[in-house]
Amino acid sequence: MTVLTTDRLLIRDWTAAPDDLARIYDIYSRTEVVRWLGAAPGLPLTEPARAADRLALWRARHADHAGRYGTWAIELRETGVVVGTVLLKPLPGRDEGVPTDDIEVGWHLHPDSWGHGYATEAARAVVAREMAAGTREVWAVVSPGNTASMAVARRLGMAHVGRRTDWYGGEELEAFVLRAEDA
Template structure:
């Protein structure tokens, strides 16, 4: 299901189609991607069958959100290539068992899709939709040293507010925030 569309991208639900599962595996089995995802359990993927488990985890995590929050595929309109993932969701607290009221935007792109502006375009679209619901600010949290993702945050107009340990079990993360337009 298409969630949003931009000039160049279709943001849609990941599916259990073999092509989507293969791309999930290809992205999340790569050390150059997973090394920035902190202490995410089960990463990097080591067996293609794990892609279906990851897809189910995303689907189940957002089942009650009615499409407002999710972990979506970024599909390039012209080619049909899935460039990666964009996510929008409540950040997990320090104990990771509950959601906070802080909303996170994030992205994970395959190396073959780096440098085309897809992360910025996808994140801008999901943030605009979320701001339209009345959310006052959106965060991006980035592992220290992940300069490309911090550059995306800056292109989005996000302000760097330092390193924080409020979320993801207290992991030290570079934190960026963008206030709602006119807010």
């Protein structure tokens, strides 16, 4: 199901279709991608069958969100190639099982799709939709050293507010925020 479209992209639900599962595996088995995802359980994926587990985790995480939040595939409209993932969700607090009221936007792209502006374009679309729904601010949290993702946050107009330990079990992360009045 398509969630949003942009000039170049379809933002849609990941599916259990073989091509989607293969791409999930291809993205999340790569050290150069998952090294920035902190201590995310089950990553990197070590065998293709684990892609279905990752999809099930995403579906369970967003089951009660009625489509407002999600972990979605970013697909090129012109070719149908999935370039990565964009997500929008409540940030988990210091106790990772408890979501906060802070909303996070994030992106994970396959290395073959880096440097084309896809992360910025997809994130801009989901943030705009969330702000239109009345959310006053959206956060991006980035592992220290991930200069590419910090650049995406800045291109989105997000302000860097320093390193914070409010989320993801107290992990120290670079925090960026976009407030509605600045969007």
